Amino acid sequence: MRSAHTVAQVRAAEEARMSRLPEGALMAQAAAGLAAAVADLLGSAYGRRVLLLVGAGNNGGDALHAGALLSRRGAAVEAVLLAPDKAHAGGLAALRGAGGRVVSVAEAASPDVVVDGIVGIGATGPLRPDAAAAVAAFAEVPMVAVDVPSGVGVDSGEIDGAHVVADLTVTFGTHKVAQLVDPGARACGVVELVDLGLDLPPADVEALRAGDVAALLPVPDPDAQKYSRGVVGLRTGSTRYPGAAVLSVHGASCGFAGMVRYDGGALDEVRRAHPEVVGPGQVQAWVTGCGGGEDAASALEACLGDDVPVVVDADALLPCVELAPTTSSLVLTPHAGELARMVGVDRAQIEAAPLRHAREAAARFGQVVLLKGRRTLVAEPSGRVRANTTGVPWLATAGAGDVLAGLVGALLAAGLDPFDAASVGAWLHGSAARLAGAGGPVVAGDVAAALPVVVGDLLG
Template sequence: MIRAHTVEEVRAAEAALMATLPDGALMQRAAHGLANAVLGLLGGGYGRRVLLLVGSGDNGGDALYAGAVLARRGALVEAWLLSEAAHQPGLAALRAAGGRVRAPRAVAFDVVLDGIVGIGGRPGLRPDAEAALALVAGTPVVAVDTPSGVDVDTGATPGPHVRAELTVTFGTHKACHLVDPAALACGAVELVDIGLELPAAGIEALQAADVAALLPRPAPDAHKYTRGVVGVRAGSAAYPGAGLLSVAGASSGLAGMVRYDGDDAVCELIRAQHPEVVGPGRVQAWVVGSGSDTAAEPALRSAVDDGVPVVVDADALAFADLAHGRPAVLTPHAGELSRMLGVDREAIEAEPLAHARVAAERYATVVLLKGRHTVVARPDGTVRVSTTGTPWLATAGAGDVLGGLVGALLATGLDPFDAASVGSWLHGAAATLAAQRGPIVATDVAAALPDLLATLTTT
């Protein structure tokens, strides 16, 4: 499990640890971890040209001490000081190791260390920092802790910011490492353990082992009804494929039975491709809304009246108030959430974490906000972020498959938060698996689920 903490939590943990350590010991831990990550990226240090962009405070100090380590490993290290308040002990260490302080100028480097702004800094960059970055445009950047200029706690990027190839963070992940759009600026993220004792995190990202532990497995005496029955009310004469894809996601094998209750023409398509799917009857969870057209509202009302968990997707999201306070998962993309909250789509894409939390509180249920890094929020503000997936997953019908998959997990007994976060992780991982053969469509994602699940349920 990846856990992300707030700046306030990190600062408190750092202060507690520093009280038990000699002066400077914590910064040395961070700097050596940073230097080792840079050496790994470069494939060694000897003869490499390294630039340090150094702002004020401890973040600049981390960069300076790491530069000293790299200089001792044979790198040619140069620092550009972007603040008069540069960390003086770190600066002395760099000079003692043979590093130089120079004025910004156009010259080639193998890597740039971004030590401009620390986690306590305000978003955005000063003009001098922008100008320095412009001089080395195209050079790989390693961000120290977080890319300078991003909003660390929200994942927003309201102003100019660094775009890194690698971010080396200390003690714990932060929201900006997981949540877009800031996560896009981080590149790969490497965590250096510096010994912090931290509280429970408000943001998590499931990993393969976590998903495997949460996946339902049949009991020795299981039968199709005890394994869970999921019902699908999706598709219409206008959008038959949506019903078919929802059923494909639900028919991953996780639930014991899938029922379809909807348009007769869609039913014929489903019977041709999924003969194991049966007709209406009692279920343990419903999936409602994908391509439902005018049937969305009555379908959702009926599902809610059954008193079982429900996935509310697509057309049914217009009536999401019917699921208020219920065991449900609402699955909007940014455009749908903009209509639900009365907020511009651009604002939601700029701060998906904040808006997913607002929606979960507003509807008093779990909200799965789809995106490159999908955000799953509970009403209490707890969040899981899915980091699996591939750009090829941006394809028509992929969300229909996701809704069916989450519904199947609900039917097996997972609570809405677990079902949504596990389903999102599986959906992205299945797309990545399918994309190994090239570009994909939504049916490829559903088809890849059994192979993916086999790797998780046999370990």
């Protein structure tokens, strides 16, 4: 599991760790990891030009000490001090002692890489004008951020103004929330973690890895039969949108549930595409809303009447808000525009602060919310969140959400709880898109077809 901790959690763990180490040992460990990452990015430190943008505080100290190490390895290291009176004294002495130079932005030689040590993880708000100008002066040069790109909200992933956009972020001790959730995650580039041996509490934001997903998959027992493996039902699609029915059934027919039932307005199309699907009957989970059109509200009410978990997607989301069910376990699967309509705000507000809005929606509705996006977020009412790191931009295609809804429904029917079903479903969905597209375009049906291959690779 990739865990992302808050600033307060990290600082408490660092203080506990430092109390057991010689003074400066933790910063030296961080600086060594940073220097190694910069050298790896450059291919070699020798003969390369490194520019440090240094502010006040420990991130600036990490950058200065790393610069000293790189200088000793043959790099030409220069530092721009954005807060000269507050620069880390020990780091500055180490840099100068290793042959590094302090320069102004105008004096800096053309660097091969820039290291962002402007602000620490406790800072808030956008870059100050002088820092923003320094960053802009080297906009075409690869940027390495120390811990988190300066100007990015560490605990929220939110961005409000000028900020660093890094090619590589070297973070220390644990991942930070901004590295897992957008828009902050977009500014981080590739993230490399330097282990500092911190003793950290459980995190409220995490991301599943392949091993975590494999451990959660509902694998059938040797003596399983179709009913014991779970039955998923779908009230999706309509005469106007039959494709949504076919694609949601395709996602549900990935093999996790022992049987798929269909009870919607596109029965003929579904039967042609999926002859194994049967008609109405008892189920362990429902999927509804995908392409439901005017029938979505009545289909939702019918699903809620069975007192089993329900995946609520697309056209059923607003009726669900109006019905405000309190007994059924639901997985609500909006994209940013749909969530904006559900909670009465502009879409731009959701996209600027998806973590905050996903959490607020889960608490408001008392249900698991899967907020679709580049970094899909799965939030439960307690505030716990999983960010999905699989997927490709090509997955933003018509029908992909229908496949995901069906997949999550099958996982619910097979026995996963709503939080696990939604987060495992998002991970598999993104991985299947990557496999199906092989680096190129992908369509929804191909994503569904690739799901068994992804699962087989996980379990193989």
